[in-house]
Amino acid sequence: xxxxxxxxxxxxxxxxxxxxxxxxGLLCAVVGSYLMVQRLALLGDAISHSVLxxxxxxxxxxxxxxxxxxxxxxxxTMAIAFIKTRSPIKEDAAMGIVFSASFALGVTLITVIQKSxxxxxNHFLFGNILSVTIDEVRDTSIIATIVLIVVVALYKxxxxxxxxxxGAQAAGLPVNRLNxxxxxxxxxxxxxxxxxxxxxxxxxxxxxxxxxxxxLVKRLHEVMVLGAVIGVxxxxxxxxxxxxxxxxxxxxxxxxxxxxxxxxLLFSPRHGIFTSHQMKSGENVKG
Amino acid sequence: xxxxxxxxxFSPLRRQVEETPTQARKSTDMxxxxxxxxxxxxxxxxxxxxxxxxxxxxxSGKLTGIFGPNGAGKSTLMKAILGLVPISSGQVxxxxxxxxxxxDQVAYVPQRSQIDWNYPATVWxxxxxxxxxxxGWLRSFSTVSHQVVKEALERVGMKELQNRPIGxxxxxxQQRVFLARALTQxxxxxxxxxxxxxIDQKTQTIIFEIFHELAAENKTLLVVNHxxxxxxxxxxxxxxxxxxxxxxxxRQEVLTEENLHRAYNGKVMYFAA
Numbered sequence: 001x002x003x004x005x006x007x008x009x010x011x012x013x014x015x016x017x018x019x020x021x022x023x024x025g026l027l028c029a030v031v032g033s034y035l036m037v038q039r040l041a042l043l044g045d046a047i048s049h050s051v052l053x054x055x056x057x058x059x060x061x062x063x064x065x066x067x068x069x070x071x072x073x074x075x076x077t078m079a080i081a082f083i084k085t086r087s088p089i090k091e092d093a094a095m096g097i098v099f100s101a102s103f104a105l106g107v108t109l110i111t112v113i114q115k116s117x118x119x120x121x122n123h124f125l126f127g128n129i130l131s132v133t134i135d136e137v138r139d140t141s142i143i144a145t146i147v148l149i150v151v152v153a154l155y156k157x158x159x160x161x162x163x164x165x166x167g168a169q170a171a172g173l174p175v176n177r178l179n180x181x182x183x184x185x186x187x188x189x190x191x192x193x194x195x196x197x198x199x200x201x202x203x204x205x206x207x208x209x210x211x212x213x214x215x216l217v218k219r220l221h222e223v224m225v226l227g228a229v230i231g232v233x234x235x236x237x238x239x240x241x242x243x244x245x246x247x248x249x250x251x252x253x254x255x256x257x258x259x260x261x262x263x264x265l266l267f268s269p270r271h272g273i274f275t276s277h278q279m280k281s282g283e284n285v286k287g
Numbered sequence: 288x289x290x291x292x293x294x295x296x297f298s299p300l301r302r303q304v305e306e307t308p309t310q311a312r313k314s315t316d317m318x319x320x321x322x323x324x325x326x327x328x329x330x331x332x333x334x335x336x337x338x339x340x341x342x343x344x345x346x347s348g349k350l351t352g353i354f355g356p357n358g359a360g361k362s363t364l365m366k367a368i369l370g371l372v373p374i375s376s377g378q379v380x381x382x383x384x385x386x387x388x389x390x391d392q393v394a395y396v397p398q399r400s401q402i403d404w405n406y407p408a409t410v411w412x413x414x415x416x417x418x419x420x421x422x423g424w425l426r427s428f429s430t431v432s433h434q435v436v437k438e439a440l441e442r443v444g445m446k447e448l449q450n451r452p453i454g455x456x457x458x459x460x461q462q463r464v465f466l467a468r469a470l471t472q473x474x475x476x477x478x479x480x481x482x483x484x485x486i487d488q489k490t491q492t493i494i495f496e497i498f499h500e501l502a503a504e505n506k507t508l509l510v511v512n513h514x515x516x517x518x519x520x521x522x523x524x525x526x527x528x529x530x531x532x533x534x535x536x537x538r539q540e541v542l543t544e545e546n547l548h549r550a551y552n553g554k555v556m557y558f559a560a
Contacts, residue, residue, distance in 0.1 A: 037403075037406055037407060039403070088333075153424075153425055154424075156415075156416075156419050156422070156427075156428070157419060157424070159408070159412070159416065160416040160419045162406075163402070163403075163406050163408060163413070163416065164397060164402060164416070166366075166371055166395065166397045166401065167395055167396070167397055167416070167468075168416075168419075169369075169370075169371055170369045170371060170390060170393055170394075170395030170478070171390060171391070171393065171394070171395070171417075171419065171420045171472065172390030172391050172393075172420055173419070173420065214407055217407070218407055218408075218409060218452040219407055219408060219409055219412060220406075220407050220408060220412070222407070223407050
């Protein structure tokens with residue numbers, strides 16, 4: 001048993017991709033918890049699709065693809081905010097417009113340049129974790145460290161802001177800066193995860209571990225910690241499944257994390273469909 | 288016809304206003320002064336004017352209510368005072384300085400319906416949020432903060448539920464959690480948006496007790512209230528609003544037949560028809 005688990009680790013590519021998978025599973029779960037509690041899952045989707053043209057342009061001009069993707073992600077959140085504040089269009093429609101438009105632009109650009117640059121559109125869409133280089137491992141580690149330090153340092157302010165933005169603003173917290181900081185964290189996390197699962201499936205790693213944990217524990221930091229454990233377990237098992245059964249890595253990871261979510265949905269002690277005897281939150285509780 | 292139904296609507300209220308004395312709260316009258324000065328305050332939502340040219344003062348040591356019909360801009364006025372919505376004109380001063388620059392003096396409790404009560408947090412977590420600003424960046428909560436939170440929870444009768452997820456509370460309990468959070472902010476100005484909406488009698492009693500205690504400590508209290516009911520008698524001063532200021536001053540001064548008719552005009556017509 002142990003030998004079977006150790007066997008893949010003799011390959012350098014497997015070591016590197018497992019490190020990336022663990023980092024990404026951890027990072028996405030922590031940052032994605034903020035998206036879930038603010039009901040902004042769609043924003044994660046919007047940012048991840050929007051990074052595609054940034055990647056393509058970075059390739060074309062020979063710039064750092066992390067930087068290109070990051071700038072594109074930030075521009076798209078600003079475009080969404082611009083449409084929302086300057087027109088009667090609601091946020092969800094604005095997100096839908098911006099992310100599909102930039103996705104289309106990204107697919108077009110990559111299709112145009114993929115022959116001359118020897119790149120593959122599929123790798124951007126679904127990830128290509130087995131080809132990560134040692135430099136990419138380094139970059140992802142740096143991003144993960146920065147993001148986690150910021151989350152711990154600003155934990156109490158971000159908790160207040162994401163729970164009650166008006167109350168936080170009235171107490172004098174700089175809510176616009178906190179919100180922008182949160183968007184930066186999300187964009188950084190998505191950029192760091194592209195290689196592992198691609199821009200389409202990254203939403204799963206952002207939302208599903210936190211949602212699974214949310215069914216099991218009741219405080220934000222518990223959701224983040226348990227979500228991170230779930231994310232990491234899913235990443236590792238997905239990688240092994242992918243190795244032994246010759247499955248695509250990104251989808252294998254996503255299928256594991258989704259399977260864990262279904263287990264929690266059915267059997268969570270507090271909210272499980274088969275196991276909870278309690279009434280739903282808030283209703284019929286006497287004061 | 289119109290006047291008859293108007294009298295019917297407000298006669299129980301009028302009787303109650305005349306019968307209820309201001310009781311012990313009289314003692315605070317001497318040291319209550321104009322704390323907040325609002326001049327020419329206006330708010331636009333896109334093309335629509337939500338509030339126009341509101342001028343009034345809010346005194347410390349008093350319980351001031353913002354009253355008016357639905358859509359009168361009551362919550363908007365409170366948010367505009369605190370700078371939570373962009374204002375199109377005017378200014379708000381606290382002790383002769385812009386209030387916006389003294390938000391550390393303010394404890395604001397939004398409408399309960401604006402909050403996602405399924406947020407993964409316990410009663411303790413939410414009340415602790417009141418200590419975030421006082422604690423400062425990059426620091427963890429002090430033992431003093433823990434003590435303050437404990438006392439606030441005891442004061443509102445929620446100590447034994449401190450580990451409960453907020454989603455498993457009744458409306459009244461949720462409102463008391465918010466009240467406890469406001470207390471831990473140790474503010475000078477307390478602003479509550481519709482705190483009496485959908486709560487039980489016990490909670491209402493606790494809230495008014497605490498409001499009167501805070502007024503006795505010469506704090507400034509501003510409360511948006513949803514309708515003119517029995518509880519109106521608890522307020523010292525009123526701001527009567529219908530997109531513009533109808534009347535402001537002591538409860539007795541404001542609750543005149545003419546003022547109420549002007550504020551609730553449309554509604555009374557509707558009942559009369």
